[in-house]
Amino acid sequence: MIVQTCINGARPADFHPTLPLDAEAMARDGAASVAAGAAELHIHARGADRRESLAPAAMDPTIAALRRACPGTLIGVSTGAWIENDDTSTLVAIAGWRELPDYASVNLSEAAAPIVMESLRQRGIGVEAGLASVADAERLVSLDHGGRVLRVLIEISEQTLDEAFAVSDGIEKVLDRAGIRRVILLHGSDATVWPFVRRAAEHNWSTRVGLEDGKDLPDGTVAAGNAALVAAAVAIFRAGR
Template sequence: MIVQACINGARPRDFHPKLPLTAQAMASDAAACVAAGAAELHIHPRSADGRESLAAVDATVLAVRRACPGTLIGVSTGAWIENDVERTRAAIAGWRELPDYASVNLSEADAPAVMELLRQRGVRIEAGLATTEDAERFVSHADHGRVLRILIEIDIQELPAALAEAHGIVAALDRAGVRRPMLLHGADATVWPFVELARRRRWSTRVGLEDGRTLPDGKVAQDNAEIVSAAAAVFWSKT
């Protein structure tokens, strides 16, 4: 049961003035998040022009690891980043500064191959499930037990529908007898209700500018560290 900081995601530069887009900015921001209560980090490395890039993983992971020694660092492998299956696979195969884990979206056609490549490289896997269909696809694979954790990530903004989708994912996992650590997070309107739900279920959660820029009271946060601090307060003051 942890709070993971997701510090940038695919958000555009104008989403927030403190959105970290360079390796050094991510390293500094990550250190502040760890000091605020984050146990792990989820990062989308960016190239020099600010675009997401799997080729930027080495420099980014190295910078963040130096700033946050001992903290687990994860990256995204989202298909949209390279927008080409072969470029995605080649980038992962070429990593030299390996992240501790990587997130793989089960909605993506090449997810099984990406997961196998990550295993070959010694990188642990967060299996990203956004729908019940993703969960059913995940449990259909023989290697579904060989993941670090399951990432339940719902983009639906209407809370009742988002909760129903999350419960559907959990039900599909339960039917298949899957017993892996869970991390639940929302996006924008559902961030804080899902932090509360994760606390009640004793799952991990994730917060940061990738998922939303507001605090529980609706105010825009100063930075990622303030969001993490608020989530840590929710998690640990009520357990």
């Protein structure tokens, strides 16, 4: 069981006053999050224009800055298709990274997921299989990647709690039926962040919080930043033990 923090994601600059959008800001924020109890960091590198980018010019200095600020901490990135908006560009970018993350998340809903996963493996980068639907889970099983991924990321976007729980339960059933026994990290977004942190603690699964997923604390107030979100999630995990 760990708490991972996703410090920025695709959020715009005005989402939160402390949203980190350059390498040094991410390094400072990452260090504060680790100090608050985060076991891992998930980041979306940004280019000079502060847009998400997988290009080595954005990725390499960001990963290097985080390594300096957070030695020994696992660092993950996204490979979301929207970042480069072109599958070939995504693959070229991955092949060009000089500063490698420890793992990268791959959304099984995206057409190029299998080749992106293989490209990451060829570079020695762990794969975090992102499942947002039952269909995603079934695809993972059909690709025979279930036993080869670093972990399974169950990421729920539905904002109605009953619907969100139903999707999560459906994904879990597919994985159980297929005999996939990988580490599971469960998280929601916005309205479902904290219900899923609690559910993860109940299941002895890992979870994640951070400004990528939402900015509110469990009491509904806006968090001062990623470190405060991490501290709240760690407190829930400790209380559940």
